[in-house]
Amino acid sequence: MPEQAVLDDDNTSAAIEHAIWSGGPLRRDELRPLPTLPHPYPEGWTSHIELVLLYNLARVTRGPILEIGPWLGRSTSAICAGIRDQEASTRPAFDTVDFGITSAEEWKTLLGIDFGPQLSHRVVVDAIYHPGGSMAVLIANLRRNNLLEFTTTITRGNILDMPFSRNYRMIFCDTTHDEREVRLYLPRIAQLARPGAHLVFDDVVTEDFADLICSYLPVAARRILHDEEQYSKQLLVKLC
């Protein structure tokens, strides 16, 4: 890498580390803004500030990244953009895995929740009944924004059944919405994370729930953002 690029990269890493982990409120002004894409970020369940954090963390992660639960690629697009905006020589592998639901029946069986009126939103129905199901929509959404090339593997299946061949420096997990899911998935996530990794969990708004997740992990630092960022439900964890 040219010397100036190394310097710029180091400065970006230091700024992002400082913005998140130096204590006190999140220093939004020290984070890199979320880039616009040729087509809008796909619809989904990740807020703007959450996308900003995923983009920034992916941008400075030097080592493999794992996402559990991309759905149609909203969060995935932010992670891919962060990888894209790294120097080419440091771009990490990026694996993403989802059930890839293809019917209302699968939704109920795999997620254990009824496909009720609240979920039968047009985007959801169109995605699961699309030929190839939600995974096909995920790939199309990444491709039209020139982001598909920044993924390494896109796997349809249960995270618990994946034969992983690497450990990760960053994991974004969008499948720990309640205590049952935490107890099911955290042992596997703990195995997959490298020392010093950044982990991001969605749907964590209380310190008690953060305690439960962190009880499976060697935690160096952690923060939940909900109290200061109304639209964030993320728990950020830095491992020892």
Ligand SMILES: C[S@@+](CC[C@H](N)C(=O)[O-])C[C@H]1O[C@@H](n2cnc3c(N)ncnc32)[C@H](O)[C@@H]1O
């Ligand atoms: C809330 S959605 C993800 C939303 C997405 N990250 C976004 O930005 O809009 C959760 C996703 O996790 C997937 N999922 C849940 N449990 C899973 C598991 N055990 N293995 C793989 N995927 C899982 C579901 O199929 C669903 O697509």
